[in-house]
Amino acid sequence: MTVSEIVGHLTKHAVRPSPQRVAVMQYLCEHRTHPTAEMVYSALLPDYPTLSRTTVYQTLDLTCSIGMAQKIVIEEGEMRFDADVSDHGHFKCTNCDEVFDFFYPQATVFPKPAGAFEIKEQHLYYKGLCPTCRQSMKMKKRGHRADG
């Protein structure tokens, strides 16, 4: 999303596109790392010294409520944000804490509870080891064997 698209979206939802709000949204669009509010805050602080944590938290909350981003909670007490609001799954590496996207066909049918339940949100996530961490662990193991 370009800066003018972000401004357009905010204006359409009656949100004043202040430079700080646009910066938060732009960061989220450009960094598909699923950052936490804290990560966004520390990344923007050097360029926006007057930025407050509250502004970052409120802006992220706001962008989610107007459908420009989604919240992802994989770990208790750790909310991450994603500018990709399409249906997709997430994989969190328990070693390096990175969150990776994975996509499945739109027609994928997931099991649903029987009865008149109305599903409002659907999240698919896995936890495990990413390829990089698996590789480095393998090498560590091999290293130990060579020492012994």
Ligand SMILES: [Zn+2]
């Ligand atoms: Zn990893």
Ligand SMILES: [Zn+2]
């Ligand atoms: Zn994602």
